[in-house]
Amino acid sequence: MQISELSDRSGLTVQTIKFYIREGLLPRGSAVSATRAEYGPRHLERLRLISALREVGDLPVSAIQQIIAAIEDDRVSLHELFGVTRYAIGPHVAAPQDPHWRAAREDVDALVRELGWNVGDRAPARDLLAHTFVALRRLGFPITLKDLRPYVRAAAEVAEHEIGRVSDGMPRARAVQSLLVSTVLYEQVLTALHRLAQEDASSRRFGRN
Template sequence: MRISQLSAESGVAIPTIKFYLREGLLPQGEQTSATRAEYDQSHLRRLRLIRALLEVGRLPVAVIRKIIEAVEDEGTDIHGMLGTAHYALSPAPEPVPDDEDWRSAREIVDHLVADLDWHRVHPDAPTRDELAQTLVTLKHLGMPATRDDLLPYARAADTLVKEHDIRKIPLDGPRDTTVEALVICQVLYGKAFDALRRLAQESESARHFSTRPPADCAAAPEKGPSDEE
């Protein structure tokens, strides 16, 4: 297909496709003349991946380039390739090893990982520091979390990943498609899970704390003054 067809099928504007080509994010097409190149399904798959990384993952071009390099490196196994994308999607807080609260939080995280037999999680995984930073913040807000507080969440996450998440990632297709599925599952299913949790919290809050009849509790919140203007 020509670049105009590639643009029509992918929904990506021609100038944007040319930018991806210049940046090395998208492979060059097969040159058929001095001014024309042909593209195929592999280019469509790559555009889907780039859009997922940009629009869903909100990643900068420099980071996307590293993920693309892992996708194209056949010497990198699936775990390593997905790990590159996974870590890129995770915020990387700066560790504070001299801070007692930080050290204590990191110990809780490391012990929890060991208790759950997540022994394949890399010692320097940014998600360890991300969770530790969350624990530090909770403590500073007067709501310290212990290993026992985290364990129900960890077990729920373990079950979700083993029984649902990992099955949504196709491992027998093109590598672009595998990474795209990881990005979509991690970001969008993460948002869906957070929304479902808030729905459950609203339901339980109404059950335990509301003084209104159940029918009233289920009704939409009343409009405030700003809503009526």
């Protein structure tokens, strides 16, 4: 197909597609004349991946370049590819390095060890959790392992289900999209369901009728 059809089918402007080619996110089409190039289904698939990473993951071009490089390098295991993607998604919260923050971060590391989870030291989620611990303590809500148990269990069940959805034979680009969707969109699903379930639980416990 020509670039105009690629534009129609991807919903992206020709200008945006040319920008992605210049940035090395999308391979050039094969030249069929001095002014025309031909694009195939792989280009369309790649554009869908880029759109997902930009729109859902809100990722900058540099992060997308890294993910695409990892997708194309077969020496990178699927687990490592997921690590690159997860690290790119962030969020990278500020680590202020004051005593409260350091204590919270140590609590997070101790929790991960106690759970026996295999998680990299630089996982952004460690800092995110520490950040939340600081906020909870500042409001006078102490954190105990007993309080965390239901959340740990819920998180583990959901994560297990999501990793189970990824099959070994799945194209790597699709596996990255699946991880992205699980991480960003299904967390929104979980948040929304959590609020609905809270209203229901509150109605059963405190409702007057």
